[in-house]
Amino acid sequence: MSVLLSAPPTLSNAFIDLTSYVSDEDLEKLDVTILECLKNRLAIDVETSKFTAENMVHADALEFCDRDTSTWCVSDVFTPFSGKDDFRQCRGHRGDSRTWRPNQNAFEVPGMMEFVRSLPFFESTGKCALIFNKTGDKGVEHADHELDDLVSEFVWIRTKSSNKQFYVVDNETGEKCFVPRTGARVGWFDDHLRHNIEEVTENEGGGCWSIRVDGRFNEKFRKIIETSGFFGKQNESQEWDGGRGLQGILATQQNGPTFLQRENEYPETESEEEEYEEEVEEYEVEE
Numbered sequence: 001m002s003v004l005l006s007a008p009p010t011l012s013n014a015f016i017d018l019t020s021y022v023s024d025e026d027l028e029k030l031d032v033t034i035l036e037c038l039k040n041r042l043a044i045d046v047e048t049s050k051f052t053a054e055n056m057v058h059a060d061a062l063e064f065c066d067r068d069t070s071t072w073c074v075s076d077v078f079t080p081f082s083g084k085d086d087f088r089q090c091r092g093h094r095g096d097s098r099t100w101r102p103n104q105n106a107f108e109v110p111g112m113m114e115f116v117r118s119l120p121f122f123e124s125t126g127k128c129a130l131i132f133n134k135t136g137d138k139g140v141e142h143a144d145h146e147l148d149d150l151v152s153e154f155v156w157i158r159t160k161s162s163n164k165q166f167y168v169v170d171n172e173t174g175e176k177c178f179v180p181r182t183g184a185r186v187g188w189f190d191d192h193l194r195h196n197i198e199e200v201t202e203n204e205g206g207g208c209w210s211i212r213v214d215g216r217f218n219e220k221f222r223k224i225i226e227t228s229g230f231f232g233k234q235n236e237s238q239e240w241d242g243g244r245g246l247q248g249i250l251a252t253q254q255n256g257p258t259f260l261q262r263e264n265e266y267p268e269t270e271s272e273e274e275e276y277e278e279e280v281e282e283y284e285v286e287e
């Protein structure tokens with residue numbers, strides 16, 4: 001009885017478990033691919049980067065695609081007038097196959113993109129990253145964004161040798177909802193919701209990792225996520241969401257996020273304009 005009481009809540013709400021849609025064989029193969037990749041990553045020519053959240057290092061990352069923004073000016077009506085707009089524009093293109101092209105890491109670890117191409121969830125895929133932590137890492141609890149006009153289309157994957165203990169916070173109850181702690185798992189959660197890992201206490205037998213594949217859901221899985229998803233809070237309703245909040249936003253994104261196809265206004269007030277100029281300067285420096 002005490003075991004039951006202390007067990008973490010299952011992700012009945014905040015995480016849609018899609019594991020049954022991916023074959024055990026493909027998940028096994030991916031597990032071997034990742035184990036080899038992490039074991040040999042210093043010997044083979046793969047590049048890692050830091051994955052930050054709330055200006056802190058959350059994990060290390062191995063990106064399998066590089067970003068090419070050259071199509072944005074012809075494919076979007078949306079114009080970035082501020083740092084916030086830049087962020088919206090970037091997030092809006094995470095699942096865009098024209099933006100994300102397989103890179104050197106993908107070439108060095110061919111099993112990764114092979115797995116991505118076999119997934120049944122997407123019309124097309126965009127960004128793909130392996131996120132990993134070392135013993136002692138605590139991660140950073142965070143939400144990926146607070147955008148009222150975007151729902152992220154992606155799947156989260158943990159293969160069986162990863163001991164990543166991952167949770168999503170149910171924003172209605174404040175409860176940490178853990179992904180079942182053992183075995184391979186594939187799923188979706190709304191990244192408006194806060195999420196993080198438990199401190200990594202040991203990496204024996206594998207390590208701590210997950211993969212995030214962004215894309216554009218196909219009709220079948222858009223409907224599944226739309227009808228059974230648990231969505232975060234939308235602060236301001238959008239005229240095209242049909243009064244259905246973020247659920248309605250997801251339904252409209254079959255050709256990409258709707259806001260990218262709508263004209264947005266240049267900041268009107270002086271202070272907004274100043275903010276815009278400052279943000280542009282910051283952005284240019286960063287570039």
Ligand SMILES: [Fe+2]
Pocket residue numbers: 053142143144191195
């Ligand atoms: Fe995140």
